[in-house]
Amino acid sequence: MAVVIAVLHAEDVALEFVSVLRRHADRDIRVIVGQSGAGVTLPAGLSPRERLRLLAPLVEPGGNTAALPSPEEVAGWLDGPPAEVWTHSPADHRIRRARFGWTVSCAVPGLTVTYSVGDNPFLQTVPGEVAALTGAEADIKIDFINRHAGELLRSRVADRLVTTDRVPVVERFFAADVTQANRLYALISSLGDDAAVADDPWEFGRSAYEADRLDATAAWVTRWCSPDDGPIVEVGACEGELTRRLAGKGYAVHATEPNAGFRARLAGRMRTGTGSGTGVEAGAGSPDTAGAVPGVAGWPGAEVSPDSLEDLAARRDRPAAAYLLIEMLYYDQDLALLDALPTDRVLIALESGRLNDLVWPWLRGQSVWRVAERLELAPPTLESVCDGLAYLRKRGSRGLVLTRAGAAG
Template sequence: MTAVIAVLHAEDVALEFVSVLRDHADEDVLVIVGQARASVTLPAGLSLRERLELLGPLVEPGGNTAELPVPADVAALLVEAPASAPGPGELWTHSPADHRIRRARFGWIVSRAVSPFPGSSSPPSLSLPAVTCSVGDNPFLQTIPGTAAAITGAEAEAKIDFINRRAGELLRSRVADRLVTTDRVPAVERFFTASAEQANRLYALISSLGDDAAVADDPWEFGRSAYEAARLDATAAWTARWCSPQDGPIVEVGACQGELTRRLAGKGYRVQATEPNAGFRARLAERAEPGVEVLPDSLEDLADHGERQAAAYLLVEMLYYDQDLTLLDRLPTDLVLVALETGQLNERIWPWLREQSTWRVAERVELAPPTLESVCDGLAYLRKRGSRGLVLARAGWRR
């Protein structure tokens, strides 16, 4: 067995990997179904419809909450499958940057199961330098495909027939990631090759609002992006216009790995840098410069305790987590600098500001305009949404 397709749900083979079955019509293909923690061999010589039909019993139209397998589980399925050779020669799976986060995580898990990576427990017999990923579903990130395979009319009919007969409930699923829509039944199947390191970075990038963002060092590429460097430089200069190092310490909430922290410390500020994510916080502490205190506090912690009096609190690109904005009222400071992309400012911050009387807007400024930028060494590109700043001064405060 040299060809393996590892998918989260059985229907994914029909949706995204029909061209792989076509290209391996004369070979057995092993399919790993992560949701079912099962494998099935699709024998050589069968028609596409006959091969897909073998996956029918593994389609589970229900929810999307079962615990995902770990890399060792995937490796065991590859080794123990009766028809498999000692490890796959070619392996296809989901993109670690798929917008459907569980498929993204499964693609990342598969990569870790078979590819060399620091800390990986994969047996040497499963070592592959890279996996081939379906571009999948992501409206925010454009991945550069290495191959694009158009399916035939007959293959499209086989896709449609399998979904209608075996997974028809998914055409009206209330679970967004399971819903089968027209764009999730592509007539052109696109793939790219990713090393374990690239898969790790892509998965961290798509997990930006969750704890898994820390699986990669600097997932947003603050240290290598021209856009991010300009944004951070502008943010540090903006801070300096509103308070000086002599005014007292400043609190940077959600400091991540400390790229803005480093700039502020370089200007002489005493920075109390808070970061709840343990992975990011460890890197922040390791790289912290003199004058920087690293803390685990969240915005909620800082507001509840009210102990860290500061010249200013910086909430830079971190109000994306549905925080209660009234928490700002309890921060022990008269000055809060908020930076966000324009859409979030318009949808969340401005409506709240209009309904309260604790804060007045002392300044609004564009820190960085939107731009298109490549990420992950040119493997993909996306729109960086720009950053706008608001200076919030407590009512009655004057410079």
């Protein structure tokens, strides 16, 4: 059975996996290059320098836009179950490498894959193996890049640019199964549709920080609206942890969620009365229809629809006591859309940097809304994620209450 190193670009073997060449000096290693689908065998008995030289013809210093392979394609390239697979972290900040590493994990679902920690300034992965290179091995890395990938030292493609920190003299790895890989990839894909590949990727149902933040947010809503004031609209409800809290307090909540995977889980949890992290799979709730799906016994008074902020502003068919924009203004929405919402009250929660960069400049340039309250809902904290595989800085949450100018507060 083969030892496989699966990388997005050929130079990645030199950048992140030289210690694996040393580890398996007496075994053939099959290298798969995801960008091109090319493969090459590095024979046993050759020196690391000689092995890397076989990869030189596969280095393509150009772009980074070729279609990524599917798990089925990668499985075909493997040509049978491998003994070991080494690849990119599903949490690599370079999203195409992260997706390729995740794809590799999906191609070998019964195998625990070993991942290079890779490049991520926001999420620190705890390595299970650390391999320090010798000076001679570091020279091999440097020589390979200079001779065969020198164009990447001045690449204008951020993910292809070779910088000093991307040529580590200490290579770090961790092992994970496909479920853990899904969770890591979902975290790094948080602003895209792939965030839904894992159930509860932000660990709303597991995290003490998230529970405290959500409890504080629900209490904040109750101070500004009572259930008797009428329905509230929660935009971008994800899997419904805030929805559940508000429905439990007697509110009629219209939850919207454009992501089909999250929306299906949310609809299922409305029916069963469960929270995030309970194993309700995508599709277990309602079909993915365009209309609102009402809650039943689990969360009475709640319903879910696929509406985006843009949809709600365009149609203006959901008058509400308040619109809740909780931790969802990260998608380059036009804040002028708030003017069209059929409400006199909007509650916004974001981390402070995003508030300062996006919301406050917009507020200073408009006259439709006034700030009725600002407060801290949750302070920043460091927290472990993915069963201790990694940790990150939860950035905290600050709330703003906006009331329409001239309306009763």
